[in-house]
Amino acid sequence: MDFEKYQNLHTIIMLKEVIRKWWQAELAFADKHGVVQEWQRGDIVPPPNDFCRLSLLSKEGGRRCGQSVRVLHEKFKGSKRVRRALTHECHLNFTVIGAPLYVDNEYEGLLFIQGFARQPLGEREAQVLKAQIRELTPVDTDLDRAVARVPVMEASELSKLADLLEFAVTEIANYEAELSRKDETITSLSHELSDRYKFEKIIGRSTAMTEVFRLMEKVANSDSTVLINGESGTGKELVARAIHFNGPRKDKPFVVQNCSAFNDNLLESALFGHTRGSFTGALRDKKGLFEVADGGTFFLDEVGDMSPALQVKLLRVLQEGTFIPVGGTHSKEVDVRVIAATHKDLGELVKKGQFREDLYYRINVIRLHLPALRDRREDMAILIDHFLRKHHRENQRTRGLSPEALAILNAYPWPGNIRELENEIERLLVLGGDLEMIPPDLISSRIRDVVIPGGSSLMAPVRTTGKLNEAVEALEREMIQRGLARTQYNKSRLARELGISRSNLILKIAKYGLDRGPEGAEAED
Numbered sequence: 001m002d003f004e005k006y007q008n009l010h011t012i013i014m015l016k017e018v019i020r021k022w023w024q025a026e027l028a029f030a031d032k033h034g035v036v037q038e039w040q041r042g043d044i045v046p047p048p049n050d051f052c053r054l055s056l057l058s059k060e061g062g063r064r065c066g067q068s069v070r071v072l073h074e075k076f077k078g079s080k081r082v083r084r085a086l087t088h089e090c091h092l093n094f095t096v097i098g099a100p101l102y103v104d105n106e107y108e109g110l111l112f113i114q115g116f117a118r119q120p121l122g123e124r125e126a127q128v129l130k131a132q133i134r135e136l137t138p139v140d141t142d143l144d145r146a147v148a149r150v151p152v153m154e155a156s157e158l159s160k161l162a163d164l165l166e167f168a169v170t171e172i173a174n175y176e177a178e179l180s181r182k183d184e185t186i187t188s189l190s191h192e193l194s195d196r197y198k199f200e201k202i203i204g205r206s207t208a209m210t211e212v213f214r215l216m217e218k219v220a221n222s223d224s225t226v227l228i229n230g231e232s233g234t235g236k237e238l239v240a241r242a243i244h245f246n247g248p249r250k251d252k253p254f255v256v257q258n259c260s261a262f263n264d265n266l267l268e269s270a271l272f273g274h275t276r277g278s279f280t281g282a283l284r285d286k287k288g289l290f291e292v293a294d295g296g297t298f299f300l301d302e303v304g305d306m307s308p309a310l311q312v313k314l315l316r317v318l319q320e321g322t323f324i325p326v327g328g329t330h331s332k333e334v335d336v337r338v339i340a341a342t343h344k345d346l347g348e349l350v351k352k353g354q355f356r357e358d359l360y361y362r363i364n365v366i367r368l369h370l371p372a373l374r375d376r377r378e379d380m381a382i383l384i385d386h387f388l389r390k391h392h393r394e395n396q397r398t399r400g401l402s403p404e405a406l407a408i409l410n411a412y413p414w415p416g417n418i419r420e421l422e423n424e425i426e427r428l429l430v431l432g433g434d435l436e437m438i439p440p441d442l443i444s445s446r447i448r449d450v451v452i453p454g455g456s457s458l459m460a461p462v463r464t465t466g467k468l469n470e471a472v473e474a475l476e477r478e479m480i481q482r483g484l485a486r487t488q489y490n491k492s493r494l495a496r497e498l499g500i501s502r503s504n505l506i507l508k509i510a511k512y513g514l515d516r517g518p519e520g521a522e523a524e525d
């Protein structure tokens with residue numbers, strides 16, 4: 001256990017100050033082997049008691065001071081039942097008081113304070129003390145003055161100090177417990193995230209997607225740079241996350257930055273960080289995202305929009321794993337896997353001189369192409385089904401989309417790809433309320449207008465050949481079916497709209513088999 005990490009705990013800072021101010025003593029920590037690491041390293045904060053200072057700074061004196069602390073440590077280690085503060089008289093006859101630190105019922109060391117007398121030193125005691133210290137080390141200090149300055153702690157004071165030490169070890173134990181709770185939460189959140197980005201959560205059975213999955217499996221366990229190509233909303237980020245969460249870096253950060261979101265200066269500072277004063281407003285040093293992503297994966301979206309200057313910096317990180325923060329003089333080293341994405345044709349940009357060729361070859365090690373939704377129509381049905389389940393509210397009755405609604409969705413070119421489809425399904429589920437089947441009327445007019453310009457009929461093209469009565473019947477059936485969907489099976493309203501009686505409408509519904517059955521019947525009209 002490293003006591004240094006507790007030095008900044010608010011309670012410990014306060015405690016140290018109080019102890020210094022009231023008792024002229026220093027709070028220190030010995031580890032679970034009874035070793036005071038700072039002393040071992042020669043990192044000694046001079047204690048207010050000059051005799052302790054002289055002793056600690058001499059070789060033999062230091063050894064004896066360490067031994068005194070170890071005696072206390074042995075007392076704690078010997079009995080798990082001792083949880084209160086105990087005292088011991090050191091080689092110079094000063095008191096050491098310590099309290100044991102237990103974390104998770106494991107003994108981790110002790111917090112202690114040393115170097116005070118229990119009562120003012122008498123003449124004889126002072127003589128002995130001076131002789132002892134002279135034996136240990138050559139003395140250049142006025143020892144009479146040192147005797148007068150020896151901190152004295154009476155019994156009542158000592159019990160207060162004991163309370164404070166016990167309070168401090170409890171605080172540290174609580175802090176550790178809180179940290180491990182956080183660790184558990186982080187681990188379980190990271191499992192949840194890995195679950196969410198399992199390959200099976202990426203929907204697609206088309207040939208193009210099967211190829212994507214095959215490559216994803218291959219690259220997940222490697223460290224190579226990946227370039228994902230595809231229009232907006234085709235799932236580039238989803239695929240990048242799945243690669244990260246299915247690979248060895250999954251417990252490390254996954255960081256995303258869209259390179260077209262900022263101007264050049266802001267992007268550079270976001271990616272590489274900046275030093276204080278490097279530009280107006282840079283009030284303190286700031287870590288860049290490459291540092292945040294250290295050990296993990298960095299998803300650089302729209303990499304084709306990066307300026308030539310930043311392309312150079314990116315190339316350096318990819319090749320050497322180093323970069324210099326804006327305004328900085330020293331380079332920093334990171335271990336980051338880069339997954340880049342773009343909707344542009346980088347090869348074309350290279351030809352036009354807008355993208356560095358060396359960078360292009362460096363990031364184009366493995367390329368994944370995500371097809372536009374319009375080019376993988378065979379995935380429409382399972383995608384719709386997936387989003388219906390994903391956004392279905394608990395207890396919602398909706399079972400699906402009506403055949404007419406499906407026909408419209410299937411005919412639409414989906415320029416916004418899967419994101420647009422997902423948004424539309426989510427919207428339909430909200431608007432559909434408790435309707436069992438979502439009717440086409442609820443589909444966004446933006447989509448309907450593309451599929452049926454001017455809101456023309458959804459029906460099959462008007463028949464101009466064949467038997468007239470059959471064509472009339474087909475038209476009648478379509479009009480009733482669509483009307484039922486639009487009015488949510490309100491037959492009285494639909495009958496009025498169609499200009500026929502309600503009973504006539506019911507007959508026609510039965511004739512064309514358009515009734516919803518007994519379950520739906522109750523909700524009608």
Ligand SMILES: Nc1ncnc2c1ncn2[C@@H]1O[C@H](COP(=O)(O)OP(=O)(O)OP(=O)(O)O)[C@@H](O)[C@H]1O
Nearest residue numbers: 201202203204231232233234235236237238418419
């Ligand atoms: N194959 C898929 N299966 C399930 N959901 C998907 C699939 N592809 C994309 N999505 C969903 O579509 C939405 C858009 O995906 P994503 O943000 O990954 O696209 P993108 O290509 O990175 O978009 P952009 O380039 O605009 O940032 C997300 O909600 C994502 O979960």
